[in-house]
Amino acid sequence: MPKKTFSPIFLQIPVTAIIWSLVGFVLVWLIYSFLYSTSPGGQPTFAALNNLITMFSDSRLFNAVLRTIYYAGVGTVIEVLLGMLVALALVNFISNTTVRFVVLMIFLTPMALSEAIASHTWLMLLTPQGYLNSILRSLGLPPVGWLSESMALTSLILADVWQWTSLPLLLIYAARVSVPQELYEMASLERLSAFKTFRVVTWPYIRNAVVVAALLRFIFMYITIDKILLITFGGPGFATETLGYYIWMQSFSYRNISYAATLSLATLIGATIVAYIFWRVMTRR
Amino acid sequence: MRSSHILGLIGLAIFGVFILGPLYITIITAIKNINDVFTIPPKLIPYADFQPSSEAFDFIFNTRGKYTFVTSLIVASTATAIALIPSLLAAYGFSRYPKAAMNDERSFFTMLTLRMVPPFAVVLPIFLYWNQLGLFDTYPSLIWTYTVFSIPLAVWLLKGFVDDVSPSIEDAAKVDGYGFLDRLRRYIIPILGPALAATIALVWLFLWNEFLFALKLGGSRIVTYTAYLPQLRVGQRVQWNVLGAIGVLGAIPPLIILILFRKYLIRVYLGR
Numbered sequence: 261m262p263k264k265t266f267s268p269i270f271l272q273i274p275v276t277a278i279i280w281s282l283v284g285f286v287l288v289w290l291i292y293s294f295l296y297s298t299s300p301g302g303q304p305t306f307a308a309l310n311n312l313i314t315m316f317s318d319s320r321l322f323n324a325v326l327r328t329i330y331y332a333g334v335g336t337v338i339e340v341l342l343g344m345l346v347a348l349a350l351v352n353f354i355s356n357t358t359v360r361f362v363v364l365m366i367f368l369t370p371m372a373l374s375e376a377i378a379s380h381t382w383l384m385l386l387t388p389q390g391y392l393n394s395i396l397r398s399l400g401l402p403p404v405g406w407l408s409e410s411m412a413l414t415s416l417i418l419a420d421v422w423q424w425t426s427l428p429l430l431l432i433y434a435a436r437v438s439v440p441q442e443l444y445e446m447a448s449l450e451r452l453s454a455f456k457t458f459r460v461v462t463w464p465y466i467r468n469a470v471v472v473a474a475l476l477r478f479i480f481m482y483i484t485i486d487k488i489l490l491i492t493f494g495g496p497g498f499a500t501e502t503l504g505y506y507i508w509m510q511s512f513s514y515r516n517i518s519y520a521a522t523l524s525l526a527t528l529i530g531a532t533i534v535a536y537i538f539w540r541v542m543t544r545r
Numbered sequence: 546m547r548s549s550h551i552l553g554l555i556g557l558a559i560f561g562v563f564i565l566g567p568l569y570i571t572i573i574t575a576i577k578n579i580n581d582v583f584t585i586p587p588k589l590i591p592y593a594d595f596q597p598s599s600e601a602f603d604f605i606f607n608t609r610g611k612y613t614f615v616t617s618l619i620v621a622s623t624a625t626a627i628a629l630i631p632s633l634l635a636a637y638g639f640s641r642y643p644k645a646a647m648n649d650e651r652s653f654f655t656m657l658t659l660r661m662v663p664p665f666a667v668v669l670p671i672f673l674y675w676n677q678l679g680l681f682d683t684y685p686s687l688i689w690t691y692t693v694f695s696i697p698l699a700v701w702l703l704k705g706f707v708d709d710v711s712p713s714i715e716d717a718a719k720v721d722g723y724g725f726l727d728r729l730r731r732y733i734i735p736i737l738g739p740a741l742a743a744t745i746a747l748v749w750l751f752l753w754n755e756f757l758f759a760l761k762l763g764g765s766r767i768v769t770y771t772a773y774l775p776q777l778r779v780g781q782r783v784q785w786n787v788l789g790a791i792g793v794l795g796a797i798p799p800l801i802i803l804i805l806f807r808k809y810l811i812r813v814y815l816g817r
Contacts, residue, residue, distance in 0.1 A: 268645035271638030271725075272652065274631035275696050279659065282671065282693045289670040346560050353553035363557070365804065367564055372799035374754035376771035377792040381571045384785060389583045391570050398586030422567060427814065434811055454549070476814055483663035486756050490775060504665040511669040512761075524666035535661040539654050542816070 290528070293521035311522040321523070323498065324506040327413065331502055332481035335417045335424075340474045342421065343428025348462070351436050364433065371426035375486035382419035383491050409499045412492050416500055419487055424480070428473035435469035436462065468541075475538050483531065503527065574789030575601050582785040601790035610787070613773040614794065620684065620759075620769060621752035624691035625745055628699050633741075635696075636703030637729060641712065653704070660697040664757045672761050687762045687769075691755065695748045698813065702747060705817040706740035707733065743809035746802045751813075753798055770795050 297307035315321065346367065354360040370378060385392045386406040393403040406415045439462060447457040485504035488494060494501040494509065501509075507527065510520040573591060574582055578598040581588050588594035605611055635656075638648040675686035714736070715728050723731070734741070759772040768776070770791055777784045777791070803810065 268638045268642035268648045271634045271642070272647040275635040275656075275700065276647070278628075278631060279693055279696060282674065282690065283659070285674050286667050286670040289673065290667075293670075342560075346557065349553045349557050353550055353557065363561070365807065366561065368803060368807070368810070369568065369800065370564060372750070372803040373792075373796050374756060374771050374799070376754075376756040376774050377571075377795055380774055380788045380792060381567045384570060384574055384582075384789070385567060391583070391587055394583060394585045394587040422563065430811055431814060472815065479661055483661065483665070485665050489757075489760075504663055508665050508668075511665075517669070520669060524669070527663050527666045531661045531663055531666075532658050535658040536654070538661070539657060543650075 290521045290525050293518050294525050297518035307518045308522075311519055314519060315522055315526065320498065320501075321503075321506060324501050324503045327500070328482060328502040328504070331413060331417060331500075332478050335420050335481050336474050336477040338417070338421050339425045339477050340428045340470060343425045343430075343473065344432050344466070344470060346425070347429050347433040347436055348458075350433060367429060368426045370423040371430075373423070375423070375484060376490065378419065378423045379487045379490035382415075382422070382487070386415050386419075386491065407492060407496070409496045412496065412499045416487055416491060419491065420481060424477060427477060428470070431469040431473045432466050435466040439465045471541055472538075475534075475541060479531075479534050479538065482534070571789050571792050574786055575793045577601075577786050577789075579782070579784065579786050598786075601784070601786035604784070604787050605790055605794070609768070610773065610791070613768050613770040613791075616763075616767060617753055617759075617769040617771070617795075620687050620691060620767070621749050621755075623684075623688045624695055624752055625699075625749045627688070627692045628695045628748065629741075629745065632696050632699035632744075633703055633729075633734075636700045636707050637725075637733065639700065639704045640707040641715075653700075656697050656700055659694070660701065668757060668761050671758070675762060682763055682766050684767060687759065687767055690758050690762060691752050694758075695752055698751060699744055699748050701816050702744045702809075702812055703737075703740075705812055705815075706737055706744070708817065709740075710736050740809070743806045743812075746806045747809065747813055750799055750802050753795075 294311060295306065295308045296304035297310075298304045350360055350364060350367075354363060384390055388403070388405070388407070390406075392406060396403055405411055443461045444457065447461050452460065483504065485502065485508060488500050488502060488505045489508070492500040494505040503523075504527075507520055507523045510516045510523060573589065576591065576597040576599070577588070577595060578600050581595040581598075591597050638645070639653050639656075642648040643650065671690055672681070675681045675683075675690075678686075680686040710733060714732050718728050718732055754771065755769075756771040759769040760775070763769065763772055774788060774791055777787050
């Protein structure tokens with residue numbers, strides 16, 4: 261029988277072609293725009309050095325980066341801890357599996373929704389005359405400036421916690437139900453305290469899920485600007501201007517194309533490093 | 546019941562209120578007359594506090610609002626359909642030939658990186674790309690962009706599914722001289738049935754929910770329901786009830802997918 265020679269490379273050609281038809285242009289354009297700046301109607305001038313100097317002396321960028329670390333860092337910590345608590349509570353305190361399943365589905369609902377829907381839901385709650393303040397007022401309490409300069413970033417974290425605690429919850433719940441029940445029976449025979457049982461029995465099983473959930477939440481809070489774009493527009497002032505929103509402003513409002521490309525390239529390099537860390541964690545097992 | 550048990554249940558109940566409260570608020574806002582939306586004290590219970598109104602839904606069905614859902618449906622479905630077969634081929638390669646060129650771990654990692662690309666860092670060049678081609682604000686531009694960015698997710702999901710199919714099933718077919726396309730068609734795809742459905746649903750869900758590209762690559766002719774939401778906020782008066790109603794309608798497909806494909810949801814993140 262004549263056997264056609266087949267190379268697995270062919271399997272990758274369609275996706276590679278599709279991806280590079282767009283990503284190829286994006287990369288070339290970003291690198292070119294980082295190297296050269298073109299003023300309207302003018303000649304391209306070499307701008308790379310200038311861009312780098314601006315980048316390292318841009319205090320607004322520096323503050324945006326700090327804010328991103330705060331926003332994604334605090335958000336991740338709360339979401340993972342809360343998700344873990346809820347996942348463990350679900351297993352420990354609801355023994356009826358049907359009830360537990362229904363509760364889990366309800367808890368997972370927010371993460372199935374679009375960021376755009378979640379953002380507008382929270383805008384209804386947070387806006388000065390919105391639901392949260394009218395509830396406070398009708399209870400005789402003073403209204404809170406949820407979207408004021410001092411509170412806005414915290415309010416955005418709250419909205420994100422609402423939507424995305426589901427993710428750590430899902431991952432950690434799945435890991436928790438994989439723990440063999442005998443281990444808990446042994447722990448109770450040994451009269452281990454609740455905390456000791458968690459440390460010795462539960463934690464080794466859920467540790468990976470916790471790490472992966474934390475990485476995922478951090479990455480996605482870093483790359484997603486939808487809530488900022490829809491709830492606060494980076495304001496008031498610069499109070500919620502994260503790295504992503506700053507690049508968005510440089511790209512579409514100030515039209516500093518060359519500088520926007522520089523920052524975009526820098527974040528792409530950052531994203532690659534984070535993806536690499538994620539990859540190492542995922543393949544370690 | 547031990548006291549820790551009761552405390553745990555109270556904690557879960559508080560978390561439940563935290564999750565359900567905003568959902569409830571969105572739903573009641575959707576069925577309010579615009580004058581009932583923000584009041585002091587708040588009107589929270591239908592029929593008791595306010596008379597439900599179909600104002601918001603009437604607005605959607607009598608304006609171009611209804612077409613935004615059709616646009617979302619067309620864009621997400623077409624992009625998913627285009628991405629599926631190429632992604633399946635690639636996933637099959639990553640799963641079965643991890644030593645071959647372009648199928649090895651490094652190539653798979655490159656694919657993964659694309660999933661973690663911040664949209665804000667690439668949206669300007671993508672916008673300019675379609676502008677140069679004269680395709681800005683058309684179906685092809687948004688569909689093709691969505692195809693490109695859904696491939697990493699599709700491959701990620703499908704590789705996990707193909708990994709689960711034992712290669713021994715194929716070995717017999719290999720001996721019989723079947724080429725890889727025949728093996729894929731006769732042995733892999735039938736076994737993958739439900740997994741393929743899950744892949745389609747989850748990739749579609751991700752595109753249905755997408756906002757940033759929809760906002761910048763569309764705008765006047767091509768408006769998805771997510772990109773339509775901010776348009777309801779310009780003008781003198783924010784149409785809060787319409788925002789709520791779009792949210793309620795837009796949430797229906799995700800909720801159906803969540804319930805039907807809950808088993809597979811975790812694979813979006815873990816790949817297996």
